Amino acid sequence: MSSTVVRYQAKPDRADENQKLIEAVFADLASRRPKGFTYNVFRLEDGVSFVHVVVEDDGVTDRDSLQEVPAFKAFVADIADRCTVPPLAMGATVVGSYH
DSSP states (O other): OEEEEEEEEEOGGGHHHHHHHHHHHHHHHHHHOOOSEEEEEEEOTTSSEEEEEEEEOTTOTTOOOGGGOHHHHHHHHTHHHHEEEEEEEEEEOOOOOOO
């Protein structure tokens, strides 16, 4: 499994807009039901920090890509304009997981 963690801070006046765009991504995912990855997003208690976690399942053939989901494309299109601290993506290793 490969994982990516992305963190950033939205501008205070655009954090709610950012969340609405993220919610649209999850609505799109729910209707499309892509396979091969899990996706979680957290809004931290400061109200402006967000953490996205994508875990790709290497055992799935013909895996779908989050990057190809239209609502995700719309979300990332102007993310730099919504942020005070730009997105920083880092690869990560899953140490443990409980579902």
